[in-house]
Amino acid sequence: MKVSELVEKLGLTVYSGRKGLDREITGGYVSDLLSDVMGNAREGEVWITLQVHQNVMAIASLKDLVAVVLVNNLEPPESTVRHSNEENIPLLGANFSTFEIAGKIYQILNP
């Protein structure tokens, strides 16, 4: 499944990083602890989080993640948007809680 298909299915907001929308999703990871993501997330996953600062994009890039999904309608600051565009990693917004969006994405990826 491509990031763009996930965006469409769940009505996610695309804040930035549109050039990465064509990438394939291999799975997902849910965490707000950055070291947990550094240690345990895997290449190709979408990262669901409530952290909005720009270090999130640095980690997404280092870990070769394909998208970051911000929960609860959280909006990213300008610095995070810029970083997302530089790395071509989509920064998405969801009008759902972490529990809800994780469940929905899991279901879509594991039909």
Added chain:
Amino acid sequence: MKLTYNIQGGDFTHAGHPSSEVKKVLKQLGIEGKTIKNIVIALYEAEVNVVAHAWKGVVDVEIDENKITVLVNDEGPGIPDIDLAMQAGYSTASDKVREMGFGAGMGLPNIKKNTDELLIETEIGKGTKVKMVNYFS
């Protein structure tokens, strides 16, 4: 090949820059993906430790035919009890740092897990030297 980067304590905006650069170089050199992933995790954590705890630091990277050696030397408060700091979940990070999602006490355990050799020397009130070695397969 030798690479050097400076880190400023408290400067979270540039955290991850050395890791990102080293990752690019290793990719260009055709180093195996798993090894790159390990080094990137360890170096990023070491960088964040300097940013979160120390005043400033220097990253020195040396890439040989069969291994990469990364030295992260900082001027900072030092680590009073290394055994305690190595314990998963133990952290002395400030509330501000924790709110950002850092300071979960996973940094040093992550470094240990992702390096072939790890040596930490520390002096209270002076600073900490972290040496990490990873061998290419």
